[in-house]
Amino acid sequence: MPELPELEALRIKLSPGLEGRMVTGCEVNPKNAHLLRYPVDEFVKEVPARRIASVWRRGKHLVFDFGERKLVVNPMLGGRFQLAEAGAKEPATQVFSLRLEGRQELRYTDFKNLGRIYWAADPATDVPAWADLGPEADAVSGLGLDWFRRELRRHRDEVKDLLRNQSFLAGIGNAYSDEILWEAKLLPLRRRASLKPADEEELFRAIPLVLENAVSAIVANPNYDESKQDRSFMKVHTRGGRDCSRCGHRISQLGSNREPLNFCRGCQL
Ligand SMILES: [Zn+2]
Structure with a gap:
């Protein structure tokens, strides 16, 4: 299970390729849609045409910050992120993908189906236990x-x-x-x-x-x-x-x- 160092290293690796980039499309795999703690049809409409301002981490959560909305992911045991070429074959464990300007996709896969994904206006109220987190x-x-x-x-x-x-x-x-x-x-x-x-x-x-x-x-x-x-x-x-x-x-x-x-x-x- 990833802990602070794995998520921090992931943030360091992913953020240069993501920060400042526009999301042009969003897909959720219906089979794994239950991991998303938000109505799927609204999520796929609301994410595109927004720019990823920054990628940061809080405890065991990775946060893709779009400004007024934040995509918060707690990957738990089996959640993994990948930057892939757009159109590459999608693994069966894929949960969602964000198409980015420049023909790339950010993919989240989860082979344990335990991750938790939030599309949060304010993580302190929208993400359980967030408000109780101690300092990093x-x-x-x-x-x-x-x-x-x-x-x-x-x-x-x-x-x-x-x-x-x-x-x-x-x-x-x-x-x-x-x-x-x-x-x-x-x-x-x-x-x-x-x-x-x-x-x-x-x-x-x-x-x-x-x-x-x-x-x-x-x-x-x-x-x-x-x-x-x-x-x-x-x-x-x-x-x-x-x-x-x-x-x-x-x-x-x-x-x-x-x-x-x-x-x-x-x-x-
Ligand atoms: Zn010893």
Whole structure:
């Protein structure tokens, strides 16, 4: 499931080809139209003849901003974007396509049929839970350590759950919470109340570091395939049974292979 780094890398790659471009047509695949949280016939009429002003990200949502309207997509498990030549064969998993001036199309496909698509006048009211989103997780440095400590202390959860709580910080899910906790040398099931000031500081340092390094690794990989979501740069997530690169201890795994929780008992305390 894409988290902040995958969506941020996607935004970096897609936005130069989209910003400022006019949408000349819009199609929705009737088979997958239920993913669109808006009347389909109105959507296909309302999108064309508008220009994409900017592409931005909020938590795990990608936003194609048309000014007074915003196309907000939460791709969940199987949603993928692609810039294709107009008229190229449409995959069966296609949900919608936006025809752009200059013979290209922005396509959204979803092989899990779980994504959520909104045509929003105001995401805060039109997109569920949007108004409850916390600050962007990669922006914590700018908010300061004192702010971070205060926010942390409002919660009682285990730190793994806390990092995944979108109203605490937006954008982190199962994979990057494992990576952040490894970087901060904290066990995932530690309760927030057990964190010492030095642990809080490590967490504060680790969050943007892990996320920014991941964005750089994805953007720098010329063979990165969004549909395969290469995470080979990860230190601990999905590395259960292998040796920890920091201390050599065998990496532990809890949970299923599909949704693993990984950590190192050797160097995370
Ligand atoms: Zn270790």
